[in-house]
Amino acid sequence: MQVDLGNVLDTASAHGVSRETLERLDGRVAAAHDRIERGREAGEHGYESLNLPNSTDPAAIRDAVSRFDDPSAVVTVGIGGSALGAATLTDALESDVDAYYLDNVDPEAVERLLDSLDLASTVVNVVSRSGTTAETLANFLVVQEAMADAGVDWADRTFVTTGEEGNLRDLADQHDLPSLPVPDGVPGRFSVLSTVGLAAAALCGHDIEAVLEGAAAQEARLSDSLFDSPAYAYGAVSYALAERGLRQNAMMPYAESLETFSEWFAQLWAESLGKDGLGQTPLRALGATDQHSQLQLYRAGPRDKLVTLVRATEREDVAIPETDLDGLAYLGGSSLGELLDAEFEATEASLAAAGCPNVRIELDRVDEYGLGELLYAMEAACVLYGELASVDTFIQPAVEWGKRAARGLLGGGDFEEADAVEEKSRLVVE
Numbered sequence: 211m212q213v214d215l216g217n218v219l220d221t222a223s224a225h226g227v228s229r230e231t232l233e234r235l236d237g238r239v240a241a242a243h244d245r246i247e248r249g250r251e252a253g254e255h256g257y258e259s260l261n262l263p264n265s266t267d268p269a270a271i272r273d274a275v276s277r278f279d280d281p282s283a284v285v286t287v288g289i290g291g292s293a294l295g296a297a298t299l300t301d302a303l304e305s306d307v308d309a310y311y312l313d314n315v316d317p318e319a320v321e322r323l324l325d326s327l328d329l330a331s332t333v334v335n336v337v338s339r340s341g342t343t344a345e346t347l348a349n350f351l352v353v354q355e356a357m358a359d360a361g362v363d364w365a366d367r368t369f370v371t372t373g374e375e376g377n378l379r380d381l382a383d384q385h386d387l388p389s390l391p392v393p394d395g396v397p398g399r400f401s402v403l404s405t406v407g408l409a410a411a412a413l414c415g416h417d418i419e420a421v422l423e424g425a426a427a428q429e430a431r432l433s434d435s436l437f438d439s440p441a442y443a444y445g446a447v448s449y450a451l452a453e454r455g456l457r458q459n460a461m462m463p464y465a466e467s468l469e470t471f472s473e474w475f476a477q478l479w480a481e482s483l484g485k486d487g488l489g490q491t492p493l494r495a496l497g498a499t500d501q502h503s504q505l506q507l508y509r510a511g512p513r514d515k516l517v518t519l520v521r522a523t524e525r526e527d528v529a530i531p532e533t534d535l536d537g538l539a540y541l542g543g544s545s546l547g548e549l550l551d552a553e554f555e556a557t558e559a560s561l562a563a564a565g566c567p568n569v570r571i572e573l574d575r576v577d578e579y580g581l582g583e584l585l586y587a588m589e590a591a592c593v594l595y596g597e598l599a600s601v602d603t604f605i606q607p608a609v610e611w612g613k614r615a616a617r618g619l620l621g622g623g624d625f626e627e628a629d630a631v632e633e634k635s636r637l638v639v640e
């Protein structure tokens with residue numbers, strides 16, 4: 211994996227940063243790296259996430275899921291970091307096993323999925339670090355009833371990934387369900403390289419060892435200089451640009467297989483860095499599709515965006531047949547991959563020409579190793595950015611207000627937040 215910062219420099223993009231600025235920032239990167247390494251060595255909350263390539267035991271994951279022979283589908287019931295990491299992996303990789311994620315409580319979507327499944331050959335993976343997340347528990351109860359209605363012994367088809375305490379741990383103990391622990395000191399959005407993200411991938415037959423090897427390769431590249439570490443290069447320039455008012459970051463992979471990765475990145479970046487009035491808003495985009503949509507805004511809208519372009523340098527390809535269609539003959543005889551690459555390079559140049567800084571991230575392939583590299587590098591980039599911005603990267607207190615309000619509305623306790631909902635300001639236009 212490599213990161214190309216060329217179009218971040220002010221010699222390429224009008225709203226970029228100078229090479230001198232990056233070199234001055236590098237001194238702070240060294241200090242941040244030292245802090246990160248001390249946190250890792252001490253197993254401190256959050257920093258422990260960057261130890262996962264070495265602390266995760268893939269054999270234990272394979273052993274826990276080995277009892278489920280030959281599932282037709284795996285349904286992961288979880289939300290946020292308890293679903294998005296696993297989904298990033300299984301949505302990016304091909305498998306004979308269908309992987310689905312119940313990470314929302316849209317009744318029509320839940321019913322549509324459950325009606326489509328052969329529940330007798332489906333494995334249900336219930337994932338929640340806290341074991342108290344309303345959406346996850348509600349969905350699990352619905353899935354449990356659907357399995358009973360289908361005459362399926364739900365306890366036979368279910369395993370649990372959760373913390374040492376909580377409702378899910380109690381459920382696993384009560385029904386002697388196979389279970390996996392969630393690693394201590396690792397917030398959900400940083401847990402893809404652990405049991406949380408790898409169990410579903412293992413059930414789908416993916417090489418989870420290769421995911422960890424790719425992650426370890428990027429872990430080995432962490433250094434006291436942004437010029438020696440792809441992860442820190444990305445984290446440092448993202449921070450430097452945000453400091454200059456570029457407070458949006460459009461994650462734009464040129465690979466359909468990485469579309470879910472952008473969702474995972476959005477939680478990682480937003481929930482980690484959105485603190486104390488600071489942060490950089492992650493936008494989700496997809497190349498080449500969003501050249502025909504959001505690119506207008508990126509090039510001609512407010513000068514407040516970094517665009518992150520991701521591609522694999524090796525992929526399957528499809529030839530474009532020869533054609534005599536007016537104006538399109540140039541496409542004939544080339545390939546979709548050549549067209550995608552040309553559009554990738556044209557878009558990054560068009561962004562620079564419009565003064566919009568952009569970073570190129572290139573993987574060899576979107577395979578288990580490449581995904582491990584990308585995921586780990588983004589996590590390390592996020593941790594570095596948080597150090598440079600002096601925010602508390604590993605907590606997410608702002609998400610609790612809405613949870614209390616919803617719980618109050620549902621009669622789960624007396625919460626002043628629920629009162630605030632009742633007092634909503636209204637100006638209805640019909």
Ligand SMILES: O=P(O)(O)OC[C@H]1O[C@](O)(CO)[C@@H](O)[C@@H]1O
Pocket residue numbers: 289290291292337338339340341342343346397398399481606609
């Ligand atoms: O794994 P849990 O405890 O169910 O949490 C799910 C998600 O909810 C959050 O805690 C936010 O509410 C995320 O940080 C986390 O990934």
